[in-house]
Structure formats: structure tokens, C-alpha cells
Amino acid sequence: MHETDGSDGWVAVVGTDATGRTIAAAADAAGYDVRLATAPGDDPASDAPADFDDREALPLETALDGAGLVFEATAESTALERVAALTPADAILATTNTSPLAELAAVTGRPERVVGVYPAGPSLSAVELGHGERTDGDVVSRVRELFEASETPAYEVDGEVPGSISERLTLRFRLEAIRRLEGGTDPAAIDAAVKRLGFPRGPLEAADRDGLDDLERSAKTLVEYGVAVHVPDRLSALVEDGALGTEAGAGVYGSDEPQAPRERRYEVDPWPLFAPVVNEAARLLEVDATTRAAIDALLEQGANWPRGPLRLADEYGIDRVVERLQAAHEATGRATYDPRPTLRELVASGTVGLASGEGFYGYEYESRTFETVRYERRDCLAVITLDRPHVLNALDEASWLGLRRALEHADADDGVRATILRGAGRAFSAGDDIAEMYGWEADEEATTFFQEVLGPTVETLRQHSKPTIAVIDGIATGGGCELVLVCDLAVASHKSELGLPEALIGAIPPIAPAYGLTSLRKKDFFELAYTGDRLSGLEATERGLVNYAVDADQVEDVARELARATTAASPASTAAIKRGWNRMETEFHEPFFEAYLESVAERVQSADGQEGMGAFLEKRAPEWVR
Template sequence: MAEKVGIVGAGTMGHGIAELCAISGYDVVLADVGHEILEKAMEKIRWSIGKLESSRALVENPGIILSRIRTTTELRELAGSKYIIEAVKEKIEVKRQVLRKLDSLMGPECIFFSNTSTIPITELASMTGREEIFAGLHFSNPPVKNPLVEVIRGKKTSARTVGEARSFAISLGKEVIVVDKDLPGFLVNRLNDRLFTEALLMLGEGVTFREIDALLRFRMNFSMGVFELMDFVGIDTVLNAKTEMIGHGFNTSPSEKLSGLVEKGMLGMKTGKGFYKYQKPSVYSRPLIQPSGRMFRVNPVRLFATVINETAWMIRNKAASPDDIEKAMLLAMNWPEGPLSIADRLGIDNIVGELNSLHSSTGESRYIPDSLLLEKQRHGDNGLLSGKGFREWPFASEDIGPVKFQRIDSFALITLNRPEKLNSLSEELWSGIRIALEKALQDPDIRSAIITGAGRAFSAGDDIQMMRSWKGSADAKRWLDKYASPLIDLLASFPKPLISAVNGVAFGGGAEINLLFDVVVAADSAVFSFSESLIGAMPPIASSFGIAVTGRRLLPYLLTGDWMAPEKAKELGLVDVVTDDEMTLMVAMEYANRLSRAAPLSIQSIKSVANLHRTGVQPEARFSQNELIILSSSEDFAEGQEAFLSKRKPVWAGR
């Protein structure tokens, strides 16, 4: 004989849990205060089971499953249940009345579970005489499809009851996490509130909700934006959860924005309007969220700092294990990565810095960095860029002369490391970049390479001292044949994606090599200049590859050596993304992360075709290099180098 489960509350969660239990073979009694409520619940259950049958997700006949569900308005008909699941409104007085009545009707062995999303289990259990056999069993919406269940231990919940809750949830086909501290919001809703709260506060900092959602969707690979999610859940539901959590001591911020929307009846998808507008109330549709350049102005560190701080607090206080926290947000909220992985990607040092800044400006105690974060920062365990944070990452580092080569996760980070010379391209630097790229090419686990500069420059161009030392065209040809051409040829034919993070000046050759990269991310402080004509030389890459890419629009800059702001470089097609200085490398790493999710063979094919266009201008490239060789023996070339080093205006002879 099937075991009996009593469920009180036939709303969205209650009828979903009832359907799930019946599908899993339990006899279900679903109770609520009115027959009309129960009939609507059964209509939704029948509709859902029909959808599951049409998608061949059921192993039994729908009629058999539906026969296991009985409805009632009398709580006494739940007598004999092995488990009671309370799923009534998130109102403490309603729950108190229901739980006290149930406690008087059920046998002493009946285990009580509450599906509350915010109210502490200890408080609910104290309303009954069975605190040891009372636990939280929080299903995520929709219960039939969402794979996660949180089991929450109250202060007096026995280990046996926690085990029963786990076993029951597993019998329903669910993944289970255990929250060992009875906290307002438990795990998922607690972290959700941190994300919701900071997103709402950012609206007052000059950021729009569309920009924040675009950041999440298109930069961080989230399936839904945070404002899109609040509309989907119901803005009144989000506000009620926040209010309950604040009432039970959770240190979060009230939201006038949410209160204002609720007062106007703008509750999200169910009313046809919330943050976004929808075609019809209560009909599921996705709002139009489009990527834009503005999304690269939104700092994810600002958005996630308190989420990660809360996560650290929960780990340190043994509220939940690191693995369970990761699993909870992956499964319940469909995040692309858990909060600990996000912390490591953003950088724990960056998180601590942001929290300190927010605490300094607001005085709010929730921004005080947790001691676990401070400890990791103190030990240099800052995440991805150090190889270790909350988890260990694939990491290796070596110096190749003035080039630092790091293998980080799925990408190589190649740093031009002559900051005292503004990373000017010496022979050793040309050679070091080539060797580093060859190492990246030989490593099958490296999917892409990022190139950036140390200090306040990407690269100020070719080393003038080196060029001044040339005695004539033979020296220039030797430099091209031994150092420059091998790197240019490798960049033009490189089979893996190349990303540059341009910080500060990119002059001469430092600007030119960006024309051979696949993705160029530039900081606001970046300045581009093809300045060779100002020192008696010429830009061999820009005059061949560059003209092929941009057409004559680049020519005025090659002829004059004029400076180019990053937005202008983007307009001309030299730059793909312009962002704040502190986010330049972060955005480049986001590209590397997204590239790692793409099919390797597809990337290889795309690169093969793209490289045909680059190698197709090799005759022009060779011609332009020969022009540089010819110029190197001219008086004007020598004058240009000497004038630059002497910091004076050159006097051209025209020969």
C-alpha cells in the first residue's frame, strides 16, 4: 500500500508538490479552505500532467497518477499521513493556526515539513508539540521540474528527521542540500535577496535595469536577468519574502522601488507589467533584453559582492557546505556557475575592495567583509588569477624574458612586462610574445589567449633605442626576419582565438598588433596611435592588414600619427568593447570563458576561414615591410629616432 502524504495549501507550490508526490507513487490528500481553490488546483495538475504525457516524461498512465490525489477542505482527513507538508500563505498567523490544528489531529509519528521560503523553521516547529520531527522542506518553483530541494534543520530537529526528509526528497527524484542553520531565507532565497537588493540599489547609481539584465544574460551567461526573474516570480512575492526576512532579523535593505510597483499593481508577468511589459497578464513570455555597449559599464563585482560575502559567512558558520551552496544556485536558480566560482572569477581581492568601499560610503554593516574573505585575501588566494580561491584552478606561470606567461583555467594570459619602458617592443619582447603563443598553441587545454600590458601601458610601440642602433637597412631586415615577421605571421595564422586587453597607450607596433587579434577590449584610458610617420618610419601591419580591415578610414591616422580615443577605434572596427579601466582584463576573461563553452572544432573552422583573410594580404604585408627596410637607411629615419630620444622637434630632409 502506498504511503500517504498530506499537503495543506493548494496554491502554486502546494498543488505542484501534490502532483510531484502522486507521480512518485504516493497517495496524496490536498487540503485548502475552499472547493473552488481545490478545483482550480486540480485543473492545473491535470494540465501539467497532460503536458508531461505529451513530452513522454511519465512512466504511468495519467489517470493512475490523478487517482492518487484526493482533495478536501477538512484537515482531519489528512490523519494517517506519514508526512505532512505545510504550503499555506507566507503569513505567520495563517501558518500558526494551521500547524496547531494539524498537530492536534495527526498521530505522534507523523513528520511535519514546511515549504516556507523565509520563515525560520524553529519558530514554526515551536507552534507544535513535535519540534524534533519538524523540518523545512523547501521546493523550488516549479516543484515538478526544478531539481532542487532544501532540507532545513530547526534548532531541535533530530538527525533522524533530517535523514527522513532527505530520503523523502530523493524518492521524489530531487537533488538535496541540507541547511544546518535555521536562517531567514535559508540558502537560495537568502542569496537571491542579496542579489535582488544590490541590483535595486544600483538603479539609484545611474545604471538601468536593462543594462544589469544584459550584463547577466550576455556577459555572465545567466539564463535570466535579475529584474526579469523578479517579474517572473512576482514583485509582490519578492517584496513579501524580503519583508518576512527583515522581520526575522535578516540584515538587508527594504526597497522603495518594489513597494512602489506593488502599490501601482505592477506585479510583473502576472499583471502584464512590472519592470518590463508583457503582451498578456499571466501568460509566460520573455521580455526583450538586448546586448549593448552599456552593459560593459556595469561592474559585476558591485552586483555580486554581498552575495559572495553572504556565502562566505554561511560557510564559516557551517550553515551549509561549499558544495551544497554551489549546487543550490546551479540547480534551483539555473546559474551558470555557483557563487564560489563566480567569486574566484571576479577576484576575491576585488570583492573585498568593493565591500570596503561600500561600507565606507554607506556605513551599512552588511558590507563589512567576512573574515573568511579577508583570510583568503591575506594568503593571496584571490581566485582564478592566483590559481586558488574557494577552489583550485588549473594554473602555471613562468617568465619568458620580459613576457609573463600564465596558463589559467582554459586560457593563456600573456603579459608584456616592461612597465618601466611602457612595454616598448624590444627584440626580447617580440621573441617572448612569439614563444608564449607557441606554448599556448601546443597546450590542448588552452582554448584561447589573452594579451595585455603590465603597468600603465599596453605597449608604447617599438623600442626606439633598438631602432636607433640600426646601422642601415641590413639591421632592419635582420630585425624583421628574426623577430617581427615570425610573430606577425604567427598572429595572422593563429588557430586559437586571440583576445587583447588594452590598458593605457597602444602606440606604433603596440597599436598595430591589435589588428591581428580576434577580440579587442579597450579601457577608457586606452589611446591608440599609428605614430611611425612622426619618427621617420612607417606602420607595416596597419598599412597592409589594417587597410584591408577598415579601408581608407584608417588612412588619415596612418598618415598623421594622430591619437585615437577608444570609442573612435571601436567605430573604425579596431576595438570591439570599451569598458572602465578596472574591468578591462575582467571583460577579456569573460570572453575567454564564453569561448571555452563553444565547440572546439567550430572555433577551429571559424578561425581557419578568418585567417584566410589575414594571410590573403601577405603580399601587401611583405611589401610594407620592405618599405620599412628602405626607410631605415634614410636620413629622415635616423633624424626621427634621434629627435624622439632628444625630445625635440625633428627636422626632415626628405632623404
């Protein structure tokens, strides 16, 4: 046998279906002497790795006589007892049955030599090693050596917890998606939304592929063991009707192939689907079933999640996870939604994830204030917040200067990969501070402001080397709207209002007619500038002011997703792309911007400007001289 095993016997694998053959192929690839054995109920037409498709399966007694390590990979609840009776007394018994290990090991006569082996995915990309109270540590180490030799990551878990870790968490995710169907949500919209986060398949596509009957069976098994799981009526109805999934020709998606078109990815908020998964993960941590790192690694490596559930919780915000769970618990009364103590304690301590610098994991975090602007470094993202909510984040001189300093600070930090610009409260920004401008007593004050404060800040934003993403959830008018135009990307809520009303107070928009025209068409610009009308988030998307319009609950998340997506590119390439674009803007538009800054200073100090600003502050209609 393989020299790292330390045993004189060979490796026997009982079960010739996909799981058994996959384990046998891994052991064979690692250099072990492997014997494959048939078992009742085996499916000979296996889709397992080709390495073992042609390997002759031996009779059970022949394969087990002299084996040093036996993998029992069958669907038979009593198979382990039979295997133990035919195996040498010192052999290690490894079972893929996810029932509590003590219950399984009791019938073998050697509970200290029984270990659980639970593949975290069909390709054995990761494996869970379950141990019981009486399992010998050396036994677990022996089995771990085999998987390590085959380059399969192995994670130790508590075998007394029914169901594998990856099964329990994946099950919660799919059940929650099916529950959304009961509320009338289109399955394609759910899957498209989840896939936008980097998942190769949506939860409903995956449920159809793996079999709805298996999903229901797994859920009911956990219920029998006292686990708080609710089986959706929709799932039971589908199974009862024979709509078992892809192989049956009908499932969640009926008889058609699953279709989750990319253009539907923002119809549904995918993040709440993970709340029950995070709640279950917290429960597993509370009973010491495994570690945080193992939970995330098993889902990432075994189920191809882009990030594990605990990392997703940190990204979304543990406080928001708890809010989602509490709302669902109040609406349904189901125990599965009752937030676990671990989550409540984290929220109570202010440990909520990226937004606080620490959650389930620790992150690079910095928080500081530049004038009236808040700056945060959240891992690889800089979040800059215009923070004058009492005046709708109107941009006074301190705000423009603070914004410039915050942008410069983010630009100088090599750890920052993208910068998000947002507003506090119910506005992104209502534009320049009219009261401050109305208080200027000399023309020089206006000229100095636009040429030495506003202009350089706009140039700092335009030349920022990192991708910039504007987050609009409310009002973005005047200078606020123009900041959106200068940012590289933008996400707005449907209820947002974007406009260029400067002419209504006798001024002009200085940024939009220069740099804004690269994203705003001539007729759109003139309509906004002449009329002072405001566009909704959806209209702003259609006219190119923002990339996406989504429900208010999603706007911050989508902006963060876009920011994270930009980090896939080389930082040097990202900076080079921006430099190239900026060179074009500088050559063709900078002279116009300088001219508009001179013009806006004149307009603000003109008779029309004074009348318009005075009327605005006095909340009356201006009286223009025709």
C-alpha cells in the first residue's frame, strides 16, 4: 500500500456509483493500491472519472478481505455494519453516510476506527472528515493523508452533526430560493440575480440539476434529527407531481432548459437569500461543528461559491443579515429565521463586517474626516461620503476641499482598488451651497471659488487613478449630478432624481457641458439644463447618466459589486485605461471647462444670478428681466 498509509492492507471502496468511483480514482491517483467493490443498489452506468470506469469491480468479500482502509460509499443505511463484519479488525472504516457518526459507528464494534468522509462536491474538489467522540485522532490523520496525497483539500468537522456542512448550507440556500417562488417571483430572475455575484449556477438551476426529490429528502432527514428546517410547500408539490428536475424533464423550470438571462440580473435582490445560510453557519460555529475558515472553504471549493457564506455576510453587513432574519421570523414565526446568538452578539458589539473593519474576519480599515466629508477604507475599497445631510449634502467650500483631500488620500493608498462616492441621508448631493454663494460680496470670491476650489476638485476626481463609482439614492442635482457624470460608473435607485437646474437660479452648469458630454448626449443635456427637469433613476439609465437603476435596497450593494468586479483587472491596466481616457478629455474638453468656470463665476455675480439665488433662498419664483 502507499507508504504514507502505514498499513499493510489495500484501500477498498464499496460502491461503484459516482461517489465511490470518484474516491477510488483519487486514491489511485495518489498511488494507493485500490480495490473497487460492488454493493446492492449500485448504478453501473456511472458518470464518474474515466480512470475507473473500466476498472473491474470485485465481489464484496474479495475486496474487503485484507483491506486496511475501507470507504463505504453506498446509499444503504445498514451497509457499514456489513462492511465491518467482512473487514479486518484493525482496518479503518470511512463512510459517506451523513447520519450522526456515533449512531453509525455503534454497530461496527470499533467506533474509534470509524471516520466520516463527505465529499463537498461531485468532483471531490474538497472533502469533510467527520470525527466522533470516540474517533482515534490517528485514524483521521491516516484518511487526511490519502486526500492530501491526491491534492484534495480536507477539512475536519464534527461527525455527530447530522448532514455534511456543505449539504446543510447549500440546502438552506436552495430552500430559500424555492420559498421565493411561493411569493410569485420568477425563477429566472432569482437565478440571474445570484449569478451576477459570480455563482456559476443559480440555486434553482442547481436544484433542478441535482434533483428536487433529493433536496426534499435531505431537508426531511434533517427535520427528523431535530434541525430547524422548513420544507417549502412548493418543493413538496413539485416532487409529488413528478417534476423532479432536469433528468425527469420537468422541475422548477418545467420542461424547458433553465434560462437566467444576464439582462435580468437586477430584477431581484439576491443578498437576502443568504441570510438563512449565514444563520445556519453561525449555529454550526456555536456547536463547534467546524471552523469559520472550513465553512467558507467548503462552499468555495466544493460548491464553487465565489465567496463563502461568512465572507458574504461580512460584505453585506452582519447587521443587515440580522435585520433580514428578524423580518422573516416576525412574518413566518419559523425557527429557521430566528437570528442566532452569535449574530446578535456581533451586531451588539458593532462588529458587522467590512463596514466596521471586523466581522467573522478582520479587514484593513481606516476611518477619518476631511472637512465635511467622511472617508473609510473598507478592505480594498475606499468609501467617500458627502456628509451634510441636513442640507441635502449641498457642496460648500469645505465639502469641495474635503472631497479633494479624500480623493487624494485614496489615490495615494496602494491597497485601495476602487473608490465609491456617496451621500449621507436622502440625497447624493443637491448641488452647490446656494446660501454660501449668495453671501459672496465680491466678484473675486466667485472667481477664486470656481478656479481654486471647485475646478481643482473636479480635476482630482477626473484624474483619479482608481475606478470611481457613484451611488445615488435620492437627489443628485446641479453640482451633485455633475459629479455623477464625472465618475466612471454610477448606480441609482429607481426613486432617485437627477437634474441640472442651475439655469433656474440664473447660473449655468460648468462641468456637464465639458466633461459630462462624454456620457450625456447633446439633446439630453439641453433638455435638463434648459428646463430644470429631473430624471428618475430608470430614465437616467436610459440616457446614459448611470449604469444601472435598481430598488433602493440594492443600490449600495450593486455599487459595491461593481467596485469589487473592477478589482479583477490589473491595477496598472486600470490606471492606464483611465489615463488614456483622461488624455482625450483633457485635449478636447479642458479648454471648455476652464471657459465655463469663468462663465459660471460671472453668472453667479450677475443680476440674474443674484435674483435667482435670492428667490431660491426665499422660496419664491424669480423675477427675470426679459
